[in-house]
Each structure stands twice: as structure tokens, then as C-alpha cells.
Amino acid sequence: MKILVCITNVPDTSAKISFTDNNTKLNKAGVQYMIGPYDDYALARAVELKEKSGGSITVLNVGEADSDPQIRKALAIGADDAIRVNCDPQDSYFTAAQIAAVAKDGNYDLILMGRESIDFNSGVVHGLVGEMLGIPSFSPVMKLDIEGNTAKFAREIEGGKEYLEAPLPLVLGCQEPIAEWKIPNMRGIMTARTKPLKVVEPVDVNNLASLTAYSLPAPKGACKMIPADQAETLITLLKTEAKVL
Amino acid sequence: MSVLIFVELDNGSIKKTSLEAVAYGAAVAQTQGTSATVLAIGNADSSELAKAGAYGANKVLHANDAALSNENAMAYASVLAAAIQQEGSKIVILPKSGLSDAMGARVAAKLGASIVSGVTELPDLSNGFQVKRSIYTGKAFATVEVKGDIKILGIKKNAIEAQEGSGTATIESFSPSLPEGDFTAKVINQEKASGELSLTEADIIVSGGRGMKGPEHWQPLLDLAEALGAATGCSKPVSDLDWRPHHEHIGQTGIKVAPNLYIACGISGAIQHLAGVNSSKVIVAINKDPEAPFFKAADYGIVGDVFDVLPRLTKAVKESK
Incomplete structure (x- = not known):
């Protein structure tokens, strides 16, 4: 089985976000980067599926050279090779078109990625890729097994779960608890250094949306503290002052 | 040309976040000098669908094929794409959710449309077509210029204050052909907590x-x-x-x-x-x-x-x- 796992290179979930250059660029000073947490779940499940039934895992990133440490980490976790499409993705459609261009010649049985990237939170790239390749897409997938040519999986629906079966190939947006995150071991880290990482240039795509500026939410006012022995006044304040009850 | 708004149903009722999408779509339609059409998929009474009129919709397209009883994003996308074509819509409004993101994505790829998810305000039309969207999980916003001929916007809860008015909408049955390829997955089982208030809808x-x-x-x-x-x-x-x-x-x-x-x-x-x-x-x-x-x-x-x-x-x- 051939699996393609798409990963994003995103600021750590605990990163403080600020901007530079007149609010047109993310301030990267002091920001740690990580593999998108949802993508990391997808990768972990791909590694488990490969351990069980063999096959290969290619990891794909649409990003600039600063993604390489995350790509090497994915290789250390268990991917066999990597492809990076060299560009700064700013739009879901553009990103999906790059993934589809790579995937179309690869005959992948499974294309896995996170349910969304945690920088832009769009949650649409898996659907776009699926439609561009003419194959089904599902998200958010929280359980996945492969039997022969059939995927048996569960996706989260509002207030519960739906269990599905579908023939491969598929594009799946993943989330926990599909697998536990994996930490690379020393052997993985050593072998990752020599695994192939191919850098390709992006294909031309119509520019359908472009970022013009960033902004931050208005700062929150001070928290009004209510003494515990007067907790009941909270309900009055929520009614008369905040007017939310 | 009308602005097209997809609404999600929960046990035959239009979800509250979807009524916000209707109000948003109706407000955009007004700036464009056009009408607002709603697409609803699944079981619902006409009286419930007519509610969309009170939030500014002029017409409701109701697709209620038995094959659409599960929330199948691919089939829903085919229905939405057919509705966009029938109405000649250039602007499509979806309430941000897992289902809407999934169907909006497939429609965007079908039609080569712009898709922007997580929109928090009405578009700014003073310089092109710009929208503000939430990024970094609410830690920041981005202003995006939307350039496609067809624009699909996924709007976040509270992007607009939805006021119930006295308007009415006509209801039309909508039955586009459904491609077989949308139904390759079999639903084996659903586990759903019943009677629980949904977190995304809760006040x-x-x-x-x-x-x-x-x-x-x-x-x-x-x-x-x-x-x-x-x-x-x-x-x-x-x-x-x-x-x-x-x-x-x-x-x-x-x-x-x-x-x-x-x-x-x-x-x-x-x-x-x-x-x-x-x-x-x-x-x-x-x-x-x-x-x-x-x-x-x-x-x-x-x-x-x-x-x-x-x-x-x-x-x-x-x-x-």
C-alpha cells in the first residue's frame, strides 16, 4: 500500500502570535515550529498501518525551506521519503492544487492529512484534493483500518461518530484518537538524515485569494473578581451587566 | 445571480448558525442588488423552511432525495454545485462547520471557485472584495482579497447579528441528478448522543x-x-x-x-x-x-x-x- 501523508509546518500551539512589516508578516522571532498536530496523528496512523501490512509512506509538505526540520522529523518517525513543494502557501485552493499535482502521478492508495492546519484553520484542503483527483474525501476521521482494498473508518459527526466503509483510494482528514503521536527514536533520527527529500517547484494555479493584512483581536478588559462567599452575585451580574442570561 | 446560502438541518429544523448564514447572505445580496436563495438538504417541513424568509431569504430550494438522508458531503457538494449553476450564483455562503467545509471544498474544486473559511464580518467592497477571517484558532485575523469569479465563504458563528424579520420565502423542490461516484462509501453505523445540546449551537x-x-x-x-x-x-x-x-x-x-x-x-x-x-x-x-x-x-x-x-x-x- 502506498500512503501519502501531507504535513504542515506551523507555530507551536502555545506560540504567542504577533506580526511585523506593517502587519503583513508573522513575527517568527521566538516562535517554535512543529508538524501540525492533526497531521502528526495522520502520520502516526500511517506508520502503524505500514508496520501492520507493509507498503511505503511518502511525506509531502507545501512550504519553504524552513519546513525541512519538520519533514526530517516525519522521516524519523517512519516515512520513507519526502517531497517539498517549494513555495509559501497562502490559500487553500493553491495548496490543494500543489498536493493534487504531486499525488496524480503517485498512484497512492491513501492520502492522509490533518483535519485542518492550525495556522489557517480552514479544514478544506482534503476536500479540494479529493475533488481535484476525482476520489472520495472524508473528515474528521478518528479511527482507520485497512482490509484489502477497503478502508473501515469512523468520522466524528456532531454529538457522535459515524462508521463507514469505502474502497481505496481515499483522501482522509484525520484527528485524534486515530493514533498516538510518535516520538522519533535515535535510529529513526539517524536514518532520516539520508532518506530522500525531493524539492519541486509549484505548478501554476490561478490566484483565487490573497492575504492583504493581519490583525490581532482587541485586548481583553480586566477580569472582574467576585469573592467566593458572594458567588451568587455572579448570576445577577450576568443578567444585569453582561446581559447574557 | 442570486446569493446562494446553504443551511444545515438538525431533525428538520434549520440550525441557528445557519440562520445567521441566511442573514449574512441576505445582507450581501442587498449590497449586490440581488436576491438571496437558500439551499436546504434533507427532511424538513415547509413551515420550518419558510423561516429562512424571516431572515432575509427570497427563495428556498429544498433537496429531499432519500439518498441524501445521511450527511454525505460529496453528494451534498453535487447538489450545491447544481444549485449554484441553476441560480447563476457568484457568491455562496456556508455556516462554518465540518460538513460545510467538506462540501464547500469539493464545490470549489468542481467550479474553480475561491473558498475562504472562518469569515468573521461582512465583506468590505470598498476595494475589490475583501473579507476578514479568523486564523491561528482565534488568536488573530487575516484580511483576504477574494478574487475568484465564484466566491465561497464559510462564516463563523456571531459573524452577524441575525434579526428575525417578517419576510417570506417561496419554497421550491430541487432534485438534481446525483452522481453514483458520490455514494461509494457505505454507512455501517451511527452513534449519536440523543437529546444533547450541540456545543457549536449552544448559547x-x-x-x-x-x-x-x-x-x-x-x-x-x-x-x-x-x-x-x-x-x-x-x-x-x-x-x-x-x-x-x-x-x-x-x-x-x-x-x-x-x-x-x-x-x-x-x-x-x-x-x-x-x-x-x-x-x-x-x-x-x-x-x-x-x-x-x-x-x-x-x-x-x-x-x-x-x-x-x-x-x-x-x-x-x-x-x-
């Missing part, structure tokens, strides 16, 4: 963290939620420990919520949790640790023992009714 959420000390101690929180008519949520550690079901997990890697009132009980306020709740209108934090970071993000705070404070709040709510 009030009462949420618990590790400070609740274990699943057997959840009753005081559930009592307050019941008294307030609130949905219940939890922090990531709580769902990781299986104290509460996974679909209650609120935060950066869980559900993002935007209620009018969010009450956090025994949740310290890790940045990842705050990212999932920072779009709430009013936040209350109850924690015995005065240094808990949640107090910096909250509007009201009580430093105290949740097992003392919660029952007293429940009592106060009941007495104030």
Missing part, C-alpha cells in the same frame, strides 16, 4: 477541567448546565483521561466554540484551551488557584472551590427564574 456552555477531580464528581457541573439550559464541554486532559466523551473536548485540537456565555470550572486555561473559547462573548472562570491563567482571559472570575461554588450558582439561577 451557554459549562465546561469542566481536571479541577473537577474525576468523572464521578461531574454532577454539580451538570446541574448548573441544566439550570442554565447550557451544553457541557471539557478540557483536553479530561477527554484524554476518558472522564468525558471526546466530542465534548473544547480547544485548539478539539471543538472551537463561540457561545454568549462560557463558564470554565476547574480549567487552568492553557493557551490551547483558550484558543478554542476566545470567540465567546462573556467568559467566567471558576478556579481555586488565583494564579490560573484563565483569569487573564475571563470577564468574571471566582477564586474558590468548584464543589462549593457550583451548587450555589445553580441555586441562584433557579431562584432568579
Whole structure:
């Protein structure tokens, strides 16, 4: 089985976000980067599926050279090779078109990625890729097994779960608890250094949306503290002052 | 040319977030000098669908093929694409949700349309077509120029104040042909908590963290939620420990919520949790640790023992009714 796992290179979930250059660029000073947490779940499940039934895992990133440490980490976790499409993705459609261009010649049985990237939170790239390749897409997938040519999986629906079966190939947006995150071991880290990482240039795509500026939410006012022995006044304040009850 | 709005149904009722999408779409239609058409998929009475008229829709297309009874995003996308073509729509409004994102994505790829998800305000038409959207899980916003001939916008809860008016909408049955390729997946089973208030729709959420000390101690929180008519949520550690079901997990890697009132009980306020709740209108934090970071993000705070404070709040709510 051939699996393609798409990963994003995103600021750590605990990163403080600020901007530079007149609010047109993310301030990267002091920001740690990580593999998108949802993508990391997808990768972990791909590694488990490969351990069980063999096959290969290619990891794909649409990003600039600063993604390489995350790509090497994915290789250390268990991917066999990597492809990076060299560009700064700013739009879901553009990103999906790059993934589809790579995937179309690869005959992948499974294309896995996170349910969304945690920088832009769009949650649409898996659907776009699926439609561009003419194959089904599902998200958010929280359980996945492969039997022969059939995927048996569960996706989260509002207030519960739906269990599905579908023939491969598929594009799946993943989330926990599909697998536990994996930490690379020393052997993985050593072998990752020599695994192939191919850098390709992006294909031309119509520019359908472009970022013009960033902004931050208005700062929150001070928290009004209510003494515990007067907790009941909270309900009055929520009614008369905040007017939310 | 009409602006097309997709609405989600829950047991035959239009969801509240979808009514906001209707109001948003109607407001955009007005700026474009055109009408607003709603697409509803699944079982619903005409009287319920007519509600869309009160929020500004002129017409409702109702697709109710039995094959559409499951929320199949691919089939829904085919229906939406057919509706866009029939109406000649250039602007399509979806309420941001897993289903809408999935179907919007497939439609965007079918039609070569722009898709922007997480929009928080009406578009700015003074210079092209610009929208503001939430990024970094609510920690920031981006202004995006939308350039496609067809524009699909996924709007976040509270992007607009939906006012119920007195307008009416005509209802038309809509039965486009459904491609077989949309039905290759078989639904084996569905597990759905019944009668539970949905977190993404709820006006009030009462949420618990590790400070609740274990699943057997959840009753005081559930009592307050019941008294307030609130949905219940939890922090990531709580769902990781299986104290509460996974679909209650609120935060950066869980559900993002935007209620009018969010009450956090025994949740310290890790940045990842705050990212999932920072779009709430009013936040209350109850924690015995005065240094808990949640107090910096909250509007009201009580430093105290949740097992003392919660029952007293429940009592106060009941007495104030």
C-alpha cells in the first residue's frame, strides 16, 4: 500500500502570535515550529498501518525551506521519503492544487492529512484534493483500518461518530484518537538524515485569494473578581451587566 | 445571480448558525442588488423552511432525495454545485462547520471557485472584495482579497447579528441528478448522543477541567448546565483521561466554540484551551488557584472551590427564574 501523508509546518500551539512589516508578516522571532498536530496523528496512523501490512509512506509538505526540520522529523518517525513543494502557501485552493499535482502521478492508495492546519484553520484542503483527483474525501476521521482494498473508518459527526466503509483510494482528514503521536527514536533520527527529500517547484494555479493584512483581536478588559462567599452575585451580574442570561 | 446560502438541518429544523448564514447572505445580496436563495438538504417541513424568509431569504430550494438522508458531503457538494449553476450564483455562503467545509471544498474544486473559511464580518467592497477571517484558532485575523469569479465563504458563528424579520420565502423542490461516484462509501453505523445540546449551537456552555477531580464528581457541573439550559464541554486532559466523551473536548485540537456565555470550572486555561473559547462573548472562570491563567482571559472570575461554588450558582439561577 502506498500512503501519502501531507504535513504542515506551523507555530507551536502555545506560540504567542504577533506580526511585523506593517502587519503583513508573522513575527517568527521566538516562535517554535512543529508538524501540525492533526497531521502528526495522520502520520502516526500511517506508520502503524505500514508496520501492520507493509507498503511505503511518502511525506509531502507545501512550504519553504524552513519546513525541512519538520519533514526530517516525519522521516524519523517512519516515512520513507519526502517531497517539498517549494513555495509559501497562502490559500487553500493553491495548496490543494500543489498536493493534487504531486499525488496524480503517485498512484497512492491513501492520502492522509490533518483535519485542518492550525495556522489557517480552514479544514478544506482534503476536500479540494479529493475533488481535484476525482476520489472520495472524508473528515474528521478518528479511527482507520485497512482490509484489502477497503478502508473501515469512523468520522466524528456532531454529538457522535459515524462508521463507514469505502474502497481505496481515499483522501482522509484525520484527528485524534486515530493514533498516538510518535516520538522519533535515535535510529529513526539517524536514518532520516539520508532518506530522500525531493524539492519541486509549484505548478501554476490561478490566484483565487490573497492575504492583504493581519490583525490581532482587541485586548481583553480586566477580569472582574467576585469573592467566593458572594458567588451568587455572579448570576445577577450576568443578567444585569453582561446581559447574557 | 442570486446569493446562494446553504443551511444545515438538525431533525428538520434549520440550525441557528445557519440562520445567521441566511442573514449574512441576505445582507450581501442587498449590497449586490440581488436576491438571496437558500439551499436546504434533507427532511424538513415547509413551515420550518419558510423561516429562512424571516431572515432575509427570497427563495428556498429544498433537496429531499432519500439518498441524501445521511450527511454525505460529496453528494451534498453535487447538489450545491447544481444549485449554484441553476441560480447563476457568484457568491455562496456556508455556516462554518465540518460538513460545510467538506462540501464547500469539493464545490470549489468542481467550479474553480475561491473558498475562504472562518469569515468573521461582512465583506468590505470598498476595494475589490475583501473579507476578514479568523486564523491561528482565534488568536488573530487575516484580511483576504477574494478574487475568484465564484466566491465561497464559510462564516463563523456571531459573524452577524441575525434579526428575525417578517419576510417570506417561496419554497421550491430541487432534485438534481446525483452522481453514483458520490455514494461509494457505505454507512455501517451511527452513534449519536440523543437529546444533547450541540456545543457549536449552544448559547451557554459549562465546561469542566481536571479541577473537577474525576468523572464521578461531574454532577454539580451538570446541574448548573441544566439550570442554565447550557451544553457541557471539557478540557483536553479530561477527554484524554476518558472522564468525558471526546466530542465534548473544547480547544485548539478539539471543538472551537463561540457561545454568549462560557463558564470554565476547574480549567487552568492553557493557551490551547483558550484558543478554542476566545470567540465567546462573556467568559467566567471558576478556579481555586488565583494564579490560573484563565483569569487573564475571563470577564468574571471566582477564586474558590468548584464543589462549593457550583451548587450555589445553580441555586441562584433557579431562584432568579
